[in-house]
Amino acid sequence: MHPAFSIILFTTLSGLGYGLAAVLGLGLLDASTLSAKLAHAGALAMIAGGLLSSTLHLGNPQRAWRALSQWRSSWLSREGVMAIATFVPLTVSAWFAVIEGRYLPAAGLIGAVMCSITVYCTAMIYASLRSIQAWNSGLTPLCYLLFAAAGGFLLASVAGYSSSAGGTICAAIAIVFVMAAWVAKYQWWQRLRTLAPLSTPESATGLGNIGHVRLFERPHVNENYLTREMGFKVARKHALKLSELAILVGGLAPIALLLAAIFAGGAVALPAAALAALFYALGLVVERWLFFAEARHAVMNYYGG
Numbered sequence: 001m002h003p004a005f006s007i008i009l010f011t012t013l014s015g016l017g018y019g020l021a022a023v024l025g026l027g028l029l030d031a032s033t034l035s036a037k038l039a040h041a042g043a044l045a046m047i048a049g050g051l052l053s054s055t056l057h058l059g060n061p062q063r064a065w066r067a068l069s070q071w072r073s074s075w076l077s078r079e080g081v082m083a084i085a086t087f088v089p090l091t092v093s094a095w096f097a098v099i100e101g102r103y104l105p106a107a108g109l110i111g112a113v114m115c116s117i118t119v120y121c122t123a124m125i126y127a128s129l130r131s132i133q134a135w136n137s138g139l140t141p142l143c144y145l146l147f148a149a150a151g152g153f154l155l156a157s158v159a160g161y162s163s164s165a166g167g168t169i170c171a172a173i174a175i176v177f178v179m180a181a182w183v184a185k186y187q188w189w190q191r192l193r194t195l196a197p198l199s200t201p202e203s204a205t206g207l208g209n210i211g212h213v214r215l216f217e218r219p220h221v222n223e224n225y226l227t228r229e230m231g232f233k234v235a236r237k238h239a240l241k242l243s244e245l246a247i248l249v250g251g252l253a254p255i256a257l258l259l260a261a262i263f264a265g266g267a268v269a270l271p272a273a274a275l276a277a278l279f280y281a282l283g284l285v286v287e288r289w290l291f292f293a294e295a296r297h298a299v300m301n302y303y304g305g
Contacts, residue, residue, distance in 0.1 A: 002232040002292065003232065003288075003289045003291075003292035003293045004292070006053045006054060006055075006056035007054065007292070008285060008288045008289055008292070009049075009050065009053040010050045010051070010053045010054035011050070011122065011144075011288050011291075012050070012281065012284055012285055012288055013046045013047075013049050013050030013053065014046065014047055014050030014051060014054075014083075014119075014122065015050075015119060015122075015144065015147055015148040015151060015284070016046055016148070016151040016152070016155065016281065016284075017042075017043050017044070017045070017046030017047035017048075017049075017050060018043075018047060018086075018115040018116075018118055018119050018148055018152070019115070019119075019147075019148035019149055019150070019151040019152025019153070019155070020039060020042065020043040020046070020151070020152045020155045020156060021040075021043040021044070021047065021090050021093075021111060021112070021115050021152070022111070022112040022115040022116060022148070022149070022152055023112075023149075023152040023153055023155075023156040023170065024036070024039055024040055024043060024093070024097075024108065024156065025089075025090075025093060025107075025108035025109055025110075025111040025112035025115070026108065026109070026112055027103045027105060027108055028156065028160070028166050028169060028170055029156060029159055029160055029163070029165065029166040029170075030163060030165045030166065031096070031097040031101060031102050031103040032101040032102065033159075033163035033165060034163065035158075035159040035160070035162040035163040036097055036159055036163065037097055037098045037101075038159070039155065039156065039159040040093065040094040040097045040098055041094065041098065042155075043090070043094075044087075044090060044091070044094055047083070047087075047090075051083055068080045068081055068084075075121055075124040075125045075128050076125050078121045078124075079118060079121035079122050079124075079125060082114065082117055082118040082121050083118050085114065086111065086114040086115055086117075086118050089107045089108075089110045089111035089114060090107075090111045090114075090115075092104065092107040092111075093107040093108045093111050115148075116145065116148075119144055119145055119148045120141050120144070120145060122144060123140050123141035123143070123144035123145070124140075124141055126140055126291075127140035127141050131199075131297055131298045131299070132295050132296070132297055132298070133195055133197065133198055133199070133296070133298075134192045134195070134294060134295045134296065135291075135295055137188070137191060139184060139187060139188045139191065140188070142184050143181065143184050143185050143188055146177060146180050146181035146184055147181045147185075147284060147287075149177045149181075150174060150177035150178045150180075150181045150280070151277075151280060151281070151284065153170050153171075153173045153174035153177055154170075154171075154174045154178070154254065154258075154273070154276055154277045154280050155277055156170040156174075157170035157171040157174055157258065157261070157273045157276075157277075158270070158273045158274050158277050161261065161269045161270040161273050162270055167261070167269060167270075167273065168261075168262055168265075168269075171258045171261050171262050171273060172258075172262060174254075174258055174276075175255050175258050175259070178250075178251055178254055178255055178258075178280065179251070179255065181251075182247055182250070182251040185247075185287060186247070189243055192294060193236075197296075199298035200213075201213040201214070201215070204298065215303075219303065232292075232293060234290075234293040234294060239290060239293070239294055242286055242289075242290055243287075243290060245283075245286060246283045246284075246286040246287045246290065247283070248283075249279050249282050249283040249286070250279060250280050250281075250282065250283015250284055250286065250287060251280075251283060253276070253279040253283075254276035254277070254279050254280040254283075255276075257272045257273070257275050257276035257279070258272070258273065258276050260272045261273045261276070
């Protein structure tokens with residue numbers, strides 16, 4: 001699949017935003033501190049920025065609102081409805097933190113649950129597609145949820161260390177989620193690279209009972225939407241190197257930096273946590289690029305893909 005920059009930005013930003021908002025909803029940080037107030041504002045900004053970027057790849061972005069009408073059958077619609085609904089408790093929680101300087105448990109916990117549901121709906125947009133075998137797995141929503149949680153606790157640790165309240169506990173939990181996220185992603189990659197294709201040229205054409213099917217001529221001489229969007233290829237050796245880079249930058253480096261923040265403390269804690277969050281975000285961008293680049297759509301059976 002073609003890795004559209006707008007979708008990579010959307011899934012990365014919104015995942016980090018929902019993760020941070022969910023962690024803030026648990027009340028682990030002191031809502032009266034400036035860093036907690038900025039974290040609430042930052043979470044809403046990342047969520048809004050991610051959602052807006054998701055419309056950039058549409059041919060007619062002004063019609064994006066129509067996607068909300070199919071929530072009974074479409075995970076895309078469910079995600080849109082949940083994203084809008086989740087803004088209510090998040091805004092209420094942010095208001096009490098920023099304006100009144102206190103934590104509101106009801107709004108915070110409801111917001112945390114709704115953030116998790118929204119991230120799950122986002123993941124199911126891809127996991128529900130049987131035409132893309134790589135995505136059609138329970139590991140896809142698991143990875144999305146774990147990456148969102150890891151990013152949320154990482155960002156919360158930065159806010160906690162900057163105010164000297166709650167940073168250590170958030171950093172410790174972040175280490176657990178970062179490890180779990182990359183272990184799940186490694187399993188996702190292992191499954192992808194050992195898949196036996198369910199859809200083949202034989203099954204796509206219905207001629208498998210005759211024998212082996214080979215492409216005599218492509219359906220289209222010129223490039224078209226399908227070949228551009230569905231026919232993107234990345235060499236296996238490059239994909240392996242990029243996945244290793246993602247684990248190193250987005251997994252091992254943040255864990256090492258968080259351990260330094262926890263055990264060194266003092267003046268080291270805040271910059272170490274900030275660097276951990278930055279490295280994690282970079283690794284996550286690489287992971288999301290590979291998520292699309294390595295996926296193969298069944299329609300490419302008709303193009304010799």
